[in-house]
Amino acid sequence: MSTTTTAIAALNRAVYYLDRGFEPAAKAKAFTRAAEVAAGMDDDDLERRAEAGTLTDLDGIGPSTASVIADAVLDRPPAYLTKLEQRTRLRVSAGATVFEACRSDLHSHSTWSDGGAPIRTMAMTARALGRTHLALTDHSPRLTIAHGLTPERLAEQLIEVAALNEELAPFRILTGCEVDILADGTLDLPDDVLAGLDLVVASAHSKLSMPERPMTERLVRAVANPHVDVLGHCTGRKLVGRGRPPSTFDAELVFAACAQFGTAVEVNCRPERQDPPDELLDLALEWGCFVSVDSDAHAPGQLEWVAHGYERLGERGVDPDRILTTWDLDTLLDWCAATG
Incomplete structure (x- = not known):
């Protein structure tokens, strides 16, 4: 899987968790927009920006979406995604x-x-x-x-x-x-x-x-x-x-x-x-x-x-x-x- 594909998959996972958690639609749209930006980049450019911490210089990528991209591209533990998954997880007890x-x-x-x-x-x-x-x-x-x-x-x-x-x-x-x-x-x-x-x-x-x-x-x-x-x-x-x-x-x-x-x-x-x-x-x-x-x-x-x-x-x-x-x-x- 290419670097860009990996980043897009991570961003889409964030959208999934946000939708599951009934989070404001604007948040999910921000991650969708970031995935569109990432799709227009080549692997080398994405990796360079992730390593240099300059992803947020791109229009459509903010601190949260940049962190998800960087974790995916640099093969780091997905800190933001892990917290989001835990916060939005649905639990069933009586049912x-x-x-x-x-x-x-x-x-x-x-x-x-x-x-x-x-x-x-x-x-x-x-x-x-x-x-x-x-x-x-x-x-x-x-x-x-x-x-x-x-x-x-x-x-x-x-x-x-x-x-x-x-x-x-x-x-x-x-x-x-x-x-x-x-x-x-x-x-x-x-x-x-x-x-x-x-x-x-x-x-x-x-x-x-x-x-x-x-x-x-x-x-x-x-x-x-x-x-x-x-x-x-x-x-x-x-x-x-x-x-x-x-x-x-x-x-x-x-x-x-x-x-x-x-x-x-x-x-x-x-x-x-x-x-x-x-x-x-x-x-x-x-x-x-x-x-x-x-x-x-x-x-x-x-x-x-x-x-x-x-x-x-x-x-x-x-x-x-x-x-x-x-x-x-x-x-x-x-x-x-x-x-x-």
Whole structure:
């Protein structure tokens, strides 16, 4: 491996840890920018600057990124990376046993919509983490801010997924979409398009403060759709920054509908979501709903966030048989086909 390649790999590792630790996006962008600068240099120049301590003279390389490059180039112990790895490591205690049963992640994004990595990178990371399958659920067209997929673009994506599945077998990328629940409970992709996917996550992303009754009707209509397999981040709450309060709806009715129509309730593991809240998660479990522990990852390091959800379910003693993401591929696909 060349010196430049070694440096880029170290910088990319830093980005992975930063994403895993939910660190500010600006930090990860700084390391990505440094990797771009390093890619434009030859090995000799990079080594000379590392030895002379002049990497920071280059536009786009600061003290932290320079230290990572220098450690990699000069074959020194990776001090910054070691501290970053330890600080962002996710630990599971109460959920350790059920976490060991994790086989998949049914909510992830790629650069086809608002994700930060190509499909192949997301899939290979999931495989390296021990997953046997990963659902690719980029956004649907209603979410224009996230560059949601039209039916035409989704069809193009399916071609890429098919090729990658041949390359990465036996690992499997499930074809899917995070389809938008419109204000009246309909979905923003037609039924014939959804019918051609392995798995569909339905989520509300707009008008989250609508009154309780119409929000309840909205969610019930969505989970009753035969093509919907998972109800995504059901309250839409945000816990960081300015935050966002959870939507108000009759959770008894919504979870009763999920149980009746065979739609799983997502345990969304993004640190700023942790959705549903504890009391609603308990209610979904009381209703006998299946659950899906999903990272909602938009970058490779975020795929590790499922640990948060397994910890929550471990604390509640949930049987792995109720968790879609512990099922083997054939069982999951059969369940999706039967409920759809």
